[in-house]
Amino acid sequence: DAGVIQSPRHEVTEMGQEVTLRCKPISGHNSLFWYRQTMMRGLELLIYFNNNVPIDDSGMPEDRFSAKMPNASFSTLKIQPSEPRDSAVYFCASSHPGLKYEQYFGPGTRLTVT
């Protein structure tokens, strides 16, 4: 298996622009998680889906952030408009229904907003 796939790996954009991050979970996994990691705030859970349905979005910082999971093999995290304080590494992770405590993380997308 290829593991969790994220794209792009790096994104540099200007303040005010729309940013879309993409994730393909591992086949057979039914839960998908979006995290943000910064030096200041550590690893933060933004939102997670179970069977393509958003379960908990309490970590989404504000209305500028939105996430979708149209099917079991694809999810997006969108930031519109982006701000410099959104600069971080964004991870997508997925887990199998039989092993809830083991999340498989993707390589991350490093976002820089100038």
Added chain:
Amino acid sequence: QQQVKQSPQSLIVQKGGISIINCAYENTAFDYFPWYQQFPGKGPALLIAIRPDVSEKKEGRFTISFNKSAKQFSLHIMDSQPGDSATYFCAAIMIKAAGNKLTFGGGTRVLVKP
């Protein structure tokens, strides 16, 4: 509300020494406690996990000690090697609950000096 507190934030150990990372939790409903390891530029990956009815679990040079009454658990890295230099996260989850959310500690950056 930080439900899992991790310490220290960073530690430096000589090759061959023991690295010890401590975590404390508040919610007694947690019923599984994994540890994740993250190398620079990579996503976190599951290292080892323990149930609260077990006081110790060992896998190679990594050992988890669990104290249910004190609501504390720790990771010991024996005979630390430079390749162990990474950030370590403790976590907690309610396996029996409907949700799949992991609650992570703040992370400990470990540097093993040769």
